[in-house]
């Protein structure tokens with residue numbers, strides 16, 4: 234086909250007989266944090282770019298439906314993707330965006346830079362000598378400008394966040410309003426179903442339009458199935474045009490490109506590489522899977538909280554960040570909040586009657602635990618396993634107990650901890666007893682995770698890592714990974730900003746060396 238430059242073509246535009254063939258200079262797979270940002274830079278530097286996205290193309294007009302319809306439209310497996318806990322460790326959901334914009338279309342908009350100490354440790358301990366905080370600062374600044382990152386005023390964040398602020402202030406704990414890429418946010422409270430007012434500058438509204446304006450073409454509902462490569466050089470992508478309703482392959486697409494950028498996310502990129510039989514000379518592909526596990530308390534207050542009214546993720550407490558514990562207010566819609574409350578039948582219904590009086594705050598830990606991602610069985614996208622170790626289980630318990638104490642300091646009457654077998658907490662002594670408890674097992678914790686990382690990790694040598702510090706796969710020239718897979722350890726913060734900063738850095742690296750990549754030997 235000849236490419237309609239600057240256009241988005243969906244399944245219906247790509248139907249017809251026979252296979253499709255396209256030749257471009259660079260093909261980018263995935264339109265989330267790492268894909269769209271790389272595509273925009275490559276297109277703006279003058280390369281011909283084709284972007285492939287497995288999910289559909291939706292916009293604000295599609296974002297008003299009921300939550301469970303949005304899960305079906307915008308998420309992989311309708312939001313039911315799960316990491317299986319190996320024995321002794323709980324299984325937990327790990328929702329993934331699958332639409333144009335990827336997980337940025339459904340995320341909460343929180344933007345944080347990775348602490349300098351994390352980058353320093355990668356440089357010193359892992360030998361990533363080219364990585365410095367000063368070198369990265371330029372890319373962070375650029376991305377923050379591109380997606381309009383700023384901290385909203387305290388009085389605009391809603392009561393769920395204000396109560397966390399009040400409790401933390403009462404106890405003298407350090408915290409602040411979370412910076413976000415959502416200028417003019419009206420606090421609709423439904424970030425995870427797509428922003429209905431176009432305030433959130435997800436890649437759907439920031440880098441995708443920029444890539445298109447610079448002449449890139451985007452194919453939605455097209456799934457990359459194999460990376461084409463020959464004699465240790467990237468050659469393109471084999472893909473399938475999907476029926477958006479059934480997911481069935483309608484037609485094959487063969488893309489020829491000397492530059493291939495994979496950004497399918499940490500749960501999918503290793504699967505694509507494994508299926509392509511490349512990138513695993515180190516044996517590390519799909520391993521080192523980190524998720525920054527989270528768990529949350531629900532606290533009941535005498536007065537109404539209406540946690541869903543306002544910015545869902547708005548305030549943080551980082552007093553224990555160096556211990557690997559970060560607290561963030563995370564408001565849930567009542568339907569999702571119901572899943573976090575204990576009890577069944579009448580007992581659960583009675584609690585749900587008080588849902589308007591509940592605040593919910595999450596605890597996220599830096600994981601020393603890890604898991605593995607492999608190709609899924611019987612057509613499933615991927616098979617993820619994770620083992621929460623006792624160190625991290627203990628960290629989560631401690632973080633939850635301390636967060637419950639903040640809630641009581643803010644005036645909560647009772648706090649429900651997400652730990653099977655632990656009674657509701659009503660006094661500070663209850664919280665302190667939980668904080669000291671050493672017998673809580675990993676499997677008692679109700680977990681979730683939103684930050685998959687690490688499955689194609691960066692490192693200086695091909696025998697211990699998958700990509701180098703400019704994110705090029707060690708053993709394949711012209712093949713890059715620019716998503717959350719590449720980080721060799723937990724980022725300790727919400728990752729989108731760091732993924733974008735690294736992706737933009739790599740796209741600039743590619744553009745500066747385009748002659749070398751475009752000179753493909755016959």
Ligand SMILES: Cc1cc2nc3c(=O)[nH]c(=O)nc-3n(C[C@H](O)[C@H](O)[C@H](O)COP(=O)(O)OP(=O)(O)OC[C@H]3O[C@@H](n4cnc5c(N)ncnc54)[C@H](O)[C@@H]3O)c2cc1C
Nearest residue numbers: 263265267287335336340341342343457716717727728729
């Ligand atoms: C509900 C939710 C809330 C979150 N909140 C925040 C937050 O507030 N702040 C923050 O920093 N982070 C947040 N995150 C995490 C953040 O959004 C992700 O870490 C980030 O978007 C990951 O970027 P990525 O490029 O690795 O992958 P993604 O953004 O997930 O993008 C991957 C894309 O690749 C596509 N894809 C996969 N396989 C293929 C294939 N074979 N062919 C074609 N396309 C493919 C997918 O459909 C998807 O669109 C949240 C995540 C979720 C789910």
